Amino acid sequence: MTTSRRSFLQLALAGGASLPTLNLMSGIATAASSSDPIVIGHQADLTGGISSWGYWLDKSARAAVDHINANGGVAGREIKYVAEDSESNPPSGARKFRSLVQRSKADFVIGAVHSGVNLATCPIAKELKTLYIPNGMAEEMTGSSGNRYVFRTGSDxxxxxxxxxxxxxxxxxxxxxxxxxxxxxxxxxxxxxxxxxxxxxxxxxxxxxxxxxxxxxxxxxxxxxxxxxxxxxxxxxxxxxxxxxxxxxxxxxxxxxxxxxxxxxxxxxxxxxxxxxxxxxxxxxxxxxxxxxDTEYNRKIRELMxxxxxxxxxxxxxxxxAGSHYWATWEAVFFIKEAVEKSGWRTKKDTPEVIKALEGMSVEESLAHPQGAKTIRAEDHKAIIxxxxxxxxxxxxxxxxxxxxxxxxxxxxxxxxxxxxxx
Amino acid sequence: MSSDVLSPGRLAIFAAVLLLVAAVPWWLPALVEDYWVDIAAEILIWSLFAASVNLLYGYAGLLSFGQALYFGVGAYGVAFGLQHFGLGFWGSMGLGVTAATAMAAVAGIFAVRLTWHYFSIITIVFGLILYLLTVGAKDLTGGDDGLSLSLPPFFSLGGVELDLFDQATQYLFVLFFVGLCYGAMWVVLRSPFGYGLKAVRENAPRAGLIGLDAFWLRYAAFVMAGFLAGMGGALFALFSRYASAQYMYWTVSGEGVIWTIVGGAGTLFGPLIGTAALIVLREEISSIWEHYLMVLGVIVILMVTFAPRGFAGLIEDAVRRLKPTPSAPPRSE
Missing domain, CATH: 3.40.50.2300 (Response regulator)
Structure with a gap:
């Protein structure tokens, strides 16, 4: 599922006659309510050097969203999934993160698997107060370059x-x-x-x-x-x-x-x-x-893949x-679901509560976490796997x-x- | 300077456009996502980069594929000033612009002795050398990963602080410096220097016969272009909170050339129009199709084929058609 967005070109092509309508619509569209779908953005490496991995991380995240939506959503709310291509390039990836948050109104963003993209994005996640789950392996994202908005569900x-x-x-x-x-x-x-x-x-x-x-x-x-x-x-x-x-x-x-x-x-x-x-x-x-x-969970997720x-x-x-990495975006979507439900998150202003819910969160091996039981260490936000x-x-x-x-x-x-x- | 340029009608139109542009952070979010305010700021910055290409190509007849070098130096000047030298906001911005201008002053001595494809090649070579050095010096530059920046406020007095984290403030900050640069270009291009530059572009030997020194005119244009690109790079580092060797790569210079040609080389605002058009298209298409560059490529081919004077030329033709044609003087038999 993708979000509908007000396009700059649509505005330009609509011309002056439709401006009052657009203006009215904008007021409605920006007033996000707690019953709206939850928007999960994915800064996906769909082209460029690491796109052979990016394909799987995108496919896995989409499968997780579809599975959750088909089974009641998150706290009764649907998830909207929006992926934008990082081009496996740090400047483009950082720009796409802003696009996901500011344009697509992503509440949470799953990050690229390209570490350079992640490192360029971590400070922006803090600036835009958006929870960011990068998938690159460089230690710095949950170390010297990280911050309280950055979590890791895979390895490093x-x-x-x-x-x-x-x-x-x-x-x-x-x-x-x-x-x-x-x-x-x-x-x-x-x-x-x-x-x-x-x-x-x-x-x-x-x-x-x-x-x-x-x-x-x-x-x-x-x-x-x-x-x-x-x-x-x-x-x-x-x-x-x-x-x-x-x-x-x-x-x-x-x-x-x-x-x-x-x-x-x-x-x-x-x-x-x-x-x-x-x-x-x-x-x-x-x-x-x-x-x-060979668990029932891994059989299921591989069947979906x-x-x-x-x-x-x-x-x-x-x-x-990309067998050792694709599961991390699947689990990231479920971690978001679990933290939202645990914290009672309603709108983006409640993100600090989601952060606190994720800090120290332990999960058992399950369909939501097919890689195995793990804990997100509170101090450095790193999943211990x-x-x-x-x-x-x-x-x-x-x-x-x-x-x-x-x-x-x-x-x-x-x-x-x-x-x-x-x- | 012709009196027509400063006619009341033109001044009124200019003032209205300026007001509209300055008010972007307030009216644009009422129509589209506030994200587009940031894109507007980005367009202004990159248009300055394209303007540096335009100054060389459109006015001096020198096609540079190396302006990204000065853009990157401007960005890294800011990054080094903030991260390594503790120069603060304004000191770092000054370092970025100064370093880029100084770099152009050195490279220009060698580059402007050449013209045509030799000039293009040497600008690429300069750019590649510094790009490779920057990527290699990972401890200092962050290499391919670049450097992320923590921005201090740019104004602080009596408990009042202004920083670039506020979208409207950031846009106006960018607009102020980009506007200053365009204003300076407007003045320079209408000065004897500007006319001399065009004379050299059209026919350097003839310009020499009337006492114009082609080398020094081209050299001055090269250094000015370095300043503009460096200002663009410094602003972009502050805007994106990031500096990267990727911005020095010659393909980035190529983008500047494309923006200039599509917008209209040899016109003051052509690069701004070209940059705006292609960045808006990039934003619209790349969010729905990752191979958006193919579409942009087709558009560029069509523009170059059917509108070689770019958007500025199309606008000029349209205005000319709308203007009433002055009646022809009676022919004397």
């Missing part, structure tokens, strides 16, 4: 490093090199993992940051030091394909062990890489294969699901073991306390 580099780096260093090797896309997300991964690795005595070589528009990985792969035991890569989309295939052709994956978070394989099937990523260890947040977390249980390929297309350690084997992503949140939460204590901020 801080918790990912705590979940996987120590195990990977013990199992794969203690001399690491990082090669990554040169923007907030990549640097955040490097910085967070470096802290963990150095704390356990591992060696971290100088990072290799690759410009976002680089097509050829060879000059950068050539910089990987000979002493590297573990090569941590972080790219998305076509750069990820280029990394794995060119690392394979150079034999880099023969002399090093490949380790990363799942991101480099999101929306990509290992089979499509022709075996180039075979043997790579990956930290997942929700297993690609249904069999590794129309994907197969093994590769996550969409029915009737070649798209592969389970992880999985997986490995590419025979062209499939196979889970090795689960990493429950309770086992790792002590390794990433809050660095900020947003509850001290006024709203």
């Amino acid at each position: 580099t801080y918790s990912q490093a705590a979940a996987g780096a120590k195990w990977a260093a013990e199992q794969l090797g203690k001399t690491w090199t990082f090669i990554f896309a040169d923007y907030g997300w990549g640097w955040s991964h490097f910085n967070e993992h470096k802290k963990v690795l150095e704390s356990i005595g591992a060696t971290v070589n100088p990072p290799i940051a690759v410009p976002l528009d680089a097509k050829d990985m060879l000059p950068y792969l050539a910089k990987v030091p000979e002493n590297t035991e573990v090569l941590y890569s972080l790219f998305f989309g076509s750069q990820s394909v280029a990394f794995y295939t060119q690392a394979n052709s150079m034999g880099v994956n023969k002399r090093t062990k490949l380790y990363s978070v799942i991101c480099g394989h999101e929306a990509i099937s290992p089979a499509d890489l022709g075996g180039a990523s075979e043997g790579a260890h990956l930290l997942e947040y929700l297993p690609r294969q249904l069999k590794h977390q 129309k994907v197969d249980p093994v590769n996550g390929q969409e029915e009737g297309s070649n798209r592969i699901i 389970d992880f999985k350690m997986s490995k590419v084997q025979d062209g499939k992503i196979e889970m090795l073991h689960a990493i429950p949140a309770k086992d790792i939460v002590q390794f990433f204590p809050p660095r900020v306390d947003f509850t001290k901020e006024n709203v």
Whole structure:
């Protein structure tokens, strides 16, 4: 469902004769009441570098809205869903956030998965007093660049490093090199993992940051030091394909062990890489294969996404699901629903009550939260979630073991306390 | 300056338009969402950027694809002033504009020795060099992520504070500086310097024969254009609370060229009209179809093909048709 909006062009084309009517209508339209639909905006990455993920986050959020609307809505109110394209570009994304809030009158906004877009948007969320749930992984959104209006329902580099780096260093090797896309997300991964690795005595070589528009990985792969035991890569989309295939052709994956978070394989099937990523260890947040977390909730949400249980390929297309990320927007919609109902939110002026309701909110594994039980930590607004350690084997992503949140939460204590901020 | 320019009729029309533009924060939200007040401010800012392209292309005959460089420097000047140097609101804005103008003063020495496509190429090269340096200096510039800004009030006296978080205040703040720049351009382009610039654009060797120094005229125009773009960048950083290397990329310069051509190169308000038209279309189309650039591309092709003088040319033709044709003097046999 989309909102109807007063268009500037409509106004221009209507001409002076209809101005009195428009003026009257505007008075009616701006007087939002507590029985109006609740507007959830989505700053979605529908085009640009990370659109292969953005498609799934948009599809998932739409499915959640449809499901809720078909089952009584939120506190009896319907949800209107409005998505605008961030273009995977920070300036455009920040502009679209303003458009969602000021033009489409979004009460709550689910954010892009592009960390740069999120970082540009966080201060505007505070300025416009709008609850914002970004989906990028950079730690800063629930750290130094965050504020009381920003919440995270997915994972982040801080918790990912705590979940996987120590195990990977013990199992794969203690001399690491990082090669990554040169923007907030990549640097955040490097910085967070470096802290963990150095704390356990591992060696971290100088990072290799690759410009976002680089097509050829060879000059950068050539910089990987000979002493590297573990090569941590972080790219998305076509750069990820280029990394794995060119690392394979150079034999880099023969002399090093490949380790990363799942991101480099999101929306990509290992089979499509022709075996180039075979043997790579990956930290997942929700297993690609249904069999590794075969619950009724995951069966249902995958049915709604129309994907197969093994590769996550969409029915009737070649798209592969961004399996560790798509659920975060589904859950974000449900978190909004639960916080609205818990706080008694009626109109946007009640947003501080929603914020307080979300701070410390715990949820059980359910259809609303298919990834698993989790708590949104009050201080830094970060969801504390389970992880999985997986490995590419025979062209499939196979889970090795689960990493429950309770086992790792002590390794990433809050660095900020947003509850001290006024709203 | 012809007396016709300042005729009472024209002054009355100008005053009415100015009043209408200044009152945008009050009448526009009564008709459409208040979001459009911010878009109006954004149009004013970007029109200043397009005006910098127009000063070079429309008046000096130099097609620059590097004005984004000065826009970006203006924006980063504000960001550095606020985040790194603690210069406060006005000091940071001054730093942005000054840095952009100084950058143009240096680049101009090399650039305006060239004309035609050589000039275009060197402006792209300058822009790309600084873009790559900016993206690479991540610790300082935020790289591809840019820098978010916390804005202090721009006026504070006796407990009264004014800041840009109020939509109407922000719009009027932008309008004030953009208006000053357009006023300055109006004066400059009607001065001997402006006429000299047009003479050089039309025929540089002939202009030289009457004592005009093409290099210095072009150089002065280049520095002024850098100032305008820098002012635009500084205002945009304050408006968006954000500075990014993305604004330095040559495609942003290309947008300025398109806005100028669609609006009408070589006219004072052509860039403003072109910027307004294409930004309104962007806002309308991009919210319903993510591949909106295809539509904008078609519109640009149609404009360039069928109305090469842009919207300003179309308006001029329409006004001419509406004006009564003076009766022809009797022919003497």
